[in-house]
């Protein structure tokens with residue numbers, strides 16, 4: 001069936017004209033073939049076989065009713081041969097009114113699988129039986145409004161009657177298809193087909209003129225991948241302060257694609273680099289022997305910091321109030337500010353600063369909506385003024401570093417939307433920007449050996465390409481004479 005599908009190129013929306021042409025052409029070929037098979041030297045020598053068959057085919061292809069008088073369009077020949085041709089023609093027509101039609105049906109409100117088949121002209125009992133066959137792999141009750149169903153039917157093109165359902169394909173999601181079709185004994189069978197997804201490696205590089213995100217998006221990097229890029233660098237870079245106009249990025253990531261090349265999932269970042277003014281930060285993805293995935297620099301040193309400095313999606317957030325002594329914006333006296341304030345648009349995402357357990361998620365006086373996470377016996381972090389908590393965030397819930405826990409707001413004593421972020425060390429609040437908490441573990445032994453191989457492979461494939469891209473992007477100076 002795939003072959004047929006390919007040949008006819010049935011993409012109903014975009015290829016309609018092409019399809020009609022192709023069908024007409026195919027019908028013409030079939031006619032010509034049948035004619036040449038059934039022809040047995042009776043046709044007068046003055047009429048070439050090819051001419052007749054082509055003419056027949058052309059007429060049939062236009063799906064006109066059979067012309068009563070085909071002699072008009074034929075050259076001179078005997079009565080005998082005319083009647084022969086007519087017999088032949090009728091035979092061809094009667095054998096060829098069967099037509100395969102492919103169509104795409106969109107499930108409408110009130111439709112059921114059985115009613116859809118009914119609309120195609122199939123009787124209730126047969127429709128019911130087909131639905132029972134399909135049920136072995138897919139429950140037709142799961143069809144949703146707007147879902148597309150591809151149907152191939154055999155019809156009598158003269159009477160416009162359904163002869164049979166050849167097959168039905170339901171694709172609830174990319175990479176998963178349920179097909180109702182006939183086996184070699186012409187019995188209906190239902191199949192579940194899962195496409196084997198393949199990895200497709202992509203790369204991009206470019207100049208950063210605005211934000212890092214815009215630069216990546218401009219090179220066609222999917223939004224989800226851009227988000228991850230920002231997240232994995234959040235451990236080591238303050239995008240707002242350290243990334244400047246003219247800096248560059250490089251990225252290698254993999255997509256999961258179907259055999260037809262449709263992207264199902266934008267996948268993991270294998271390599272990410274930020275080429276800053278006087279510093280190049282490179283991160284390589286590595287899965288160690290325990291299956292733990294982390295990002296490391298070229299030497300195999302973990303880039304994941306124990307706690308985030310700015311645990312939020314909005315990396316442009318500026319510090320609106322640092323840690324330490326300050327004049328209180330509401331009380332107007334000198335007080336100690338026990339955290340860092342990051343001004344950010346309302347509902348910007350707030351992430352857990354590190355792995356841990358939520359110990360508080362409640363309205364907490366001046367803090368407004370407040371979350372506290374305990375990371376270990378020494379460290380906790382706290383988040384204030386949230387507009388709301390993320391779904392499922394409540395005391396006792398375990399969270400991972402970088403997991404969404406809530407949204408920026410201005411609840412409690414606050415003058416505008418911002419995140420108030422505290423790091424608590426042994427019961428005392430400390431400056432989140434200067435803590436020297438342990439970093440992740442560095443690779444060693446066998447893991448390090450394997451990691452070096454990963455790095456070497458990536459370098460071999462991409463270093464030259466990225467360098468060439470950079471040359472292209474860099475405006476060349478006028479040569480001096």
Ligand SMILES: [Zn+2]
Pocket residue numbers: 321337339340341419420421
């Ligand atoms: Zn604050």
